[in-house]
Amino acid sequence: MIYFVPALTLAIFVFGAIKKVNVYDSFTEGIREAVGLTIKLVPYLAAVFMLMELMRSSGLSAFVGRALSPVFQLLGIPSELSELIILRPLTGSGSLAVLQSIYTEYGVDSYISRTASVIMGSTDTVMYIAAVYFSGTTHAASGKAVAIALAASLLGAVTAALICRIM
Numbered sequence: 001m002i003y004f005v006p007a008l009t010l011a012i013f014v015f016g017a018i019k020k021v022n023v024y025d026s027f028t029e030g031i032r033e034a035v036g037l038t039i040k041l042v043p044y045l046a047a048v049f050m051l052m053e054l055m056r057s058s059g060l061s062a063f064v065g066r067a068l069s070p071v072f073q074l075l076g077i078p079s080e081l082s083e084l085i086i087l088r089p090l091t092g093s094g095s096l097a098v099l100q101s102i103y104t105e106y107g108v109d110s111y112i113s114r115t116a117s118v119i120m121g122s123t124d125t126v127m128y129i130a131a132v133y134f135s136g137t138t139h140a141a142s143g144k145a146v147a148i149a150l151a152a153s154l155l156g157a158v159t160a161a162l163i164c165r166i167m
Contacts, residue, residue, distance in 0.1 A: 052091035
């Protein structure tokens with residue numbers, strides 16, 4: 001397994017030589033395009049990071065979590081996980097902090113902690129991913145993609161609670 005990356009790199013160079021492609025020039029052109037994309041991406045990422053940190057440090061995420069707790073309970077999700085479910089699509093570091101506090105308060109082997117772990121492992125930071133992928137496009141359907149991803153995150157949380165309750 002240790003030789004996989006060097007072997008893949010060598011295979012790319014050999015394939016490029018067979019196809020008579022200047023691999024080095026292609027590589028540097030790709031880097032040039034990546035730098036431009038990175039520069040366009042920075043404002044979107046800065047906005048997402050700043051808003052998520054403000055939401056977490058102001059206590060808004062905890063407030064919204066408490067407000068939505070009855071809805072989550074109707075869906076079979078323990079109310080103790082409300083803040084995690086609110087934060088997970090928004091921020092990875094904020095949701096990790098909430099996960100750590102869940103572990104500390106309920107113990108790592110509890111139903112609450114196991115469900116929180118499955119939620120963390122089966123969902124992702126939707127807003128960060130949306131900022132990265134949609135920063136280079138003006139396509140109007142990106143809002144639909146975010147809504148679908150948020151619905152999938154909620155469905156993942158409901159499924160996590162169900163499976164952890166059964167097991």
